[in-house]
Amino acid sequence: MNNSLRIFTFKGIPVEIHISWLLIFSLLSISLAMGYFPETVEGYSNQVYWAAGIITTLVIFASVLTHEFGHSLVALKEGIPIKKITLFIFGGVAHMEHDPNHPSAELKITAAGPLTSLLIAAAAGAVYYLLLTPGLLASEAVLIVARVNLVMAVFNLVPAFPLDGGRLFRSIVWYFNKNMLTATRIAAGFGSFLSFLIMALGFTMIFFQGNILGIWLIFIGWMIYQAGQSSYSQLVFKDTFAGMKVSELMSTDLQTISPDATLDELADHFLHYKYGAFPVVYGSTTHGLVSLQHVKEIPREKWAETRVSQVLTPLKETMVLKPDNDAAEVMMRMAAQNTGRALVMENGDLVGLLSRTDMMRFMQMHMALGSD
Ligand SMILES: [Zn+2]
Known part of the structure; x- marks a missing residue:
């Protein structure tokens, strides 16, 4: 996630806070300091309610973090590195470098999170019922921490992938x-x-x-x-696309068009080569990409006087890749940005064109032939 601030690193795992977390942090502190605490326990000053609200919220997020470390430490034990842990508006997420290779590893890694939350809930509950006097602000704060951790464990166990419950469900189906x-x-x-x-x-x-x-x-x-x-x-x-690079999937049989060409000439180019788009190149300079869509947007009677340079998508707005980019990652990016084509460049030179349709075709072929 972008818009994140790294706060510390523990066991080699960087912990960061996403900007959206500030919203949930404020909402929770405010509702505890101005709503829940004054309504539950009377007789404290506003400053004390605020201090209690903020400290309790911090402890709650420390619990969320502990839940994520529960997943992460077991993942490390199973040989899966953790890129980072992010706190955001809906809680936390531990980013694993890759998925587990075996269902039993996934089961252990996943179960560790809700188990951690349950342990915290049980510990806080025990402290409340055995050691504290009900009705004091500190006691009610401990009780809140216990309840939130219990809710967190239960909510995460809802079997909706990719929540923990959904991952447990997947590991069981995967096992069978x-x-x-x-x-x-x-x-x-x-x-x-x-x-x-x-x-x-x-x-x-x-x-x-x-x-x-x-x-x-x-x-x-x-x-x-x-x-x-x-x-x-x-x-x-x-x-x-396991292990594949962009260079293995891009087309290198490049037909380019000059920015000075008219749309009439471009239309002939489309009919002749039957490609859906052409890189716009003049000399050794790549100007961008022009597709069939660009031509269709211009009325036919203007084709003779309109130049490719007037309709193209400029280079700075085109997705530009390197030949050794990871193909799977690129496919994700193209899907996320809904991009149909990308130019592949090396040291400023155009070396290939990658189209999502080609990648989809490769995927269909791969599925038809079986993954092994
Ligand atoms: Zn979890």
């Missing part, structure tokens, strides 16, 4: 059918279904109960849906 891709498709499919249920629940809350908190559920449902879809396609891309 021995195919991670199919297991992910099943888990992500069930996850989408659940995410729509969560969103429907949110709409019901808003329209039938007038409860504005339903918006939160709609957001969460939508996030789960998006995350599930993108982790599945990411996996498909990784499986298809």
Whole structure:
């Protein structure tokens, strides 16, 4: 995630805060300091309520972080490096370098998170019931920490991939059918279904109960849906393009067009070569990319007087790749930005053209022939 600030590194894992986290941090501190604490325990000054609100919120986020470290430390034990842990509006996420190679590893790594939250909940609950006097501000703060951790464990166990519960579900399906891709498709499919249920629940809350908190559920449902879809396609891309570089997939049989050519000439070019787009090159300078779409946007009677340079997508707005870029990563980027074509350049020279359609065709072929 961009817009993140690195706060510290523990066991070699950088921890960062995404800007959206500030929103949830403020919302939680405010609602504790101005709502929950004054309503639950009376007789303290505003400053004390604020201090309690902020400290409790910090402890809650320390719990979220501990949950993520629960996943991360087990992942490290299983030989999977962790790129970083990010705290954001919906909690935390530990970014693994790659997925586990075996369902039992995934089961252990995933279970470690909710187990950590349950342990914190149990410890805080025990402290509250055994050591503290109910009705004091500090006691109520400890109770809140226990409750939030319990909710966190339970919520994460909802079997909507890629939530922890969905990952556990995937690891079990994966264990039985021995195919991670199919297991992910099943888990992500069930996850989408659940995410729509969560969103429907949110709409019901808003329209039938007038409860504005339903918006939160709609957001969460939508996030789960998006995350599930993108982790599945990411996996498909990784499986298809494992270890491949852009240079292996790009077309090097380049037909270019001059920026000074008219659209009439460009149209002839399209008919002759039957490509969907041409790099615009003059001498050794690459100016950009021109596609069939650009021509279609200009009325036919103006083709003779309009030059390619007037309609092209300039180089700075074109996706430019290097020959040794990772193909799976590029495919993800093209899908995310909805880009159809990218120019491949090396030291300022145009060396190839990569089209998403070609990559999709390769994917279909790969699937038809089987992944092994
Ligand atoms: Zn988790």
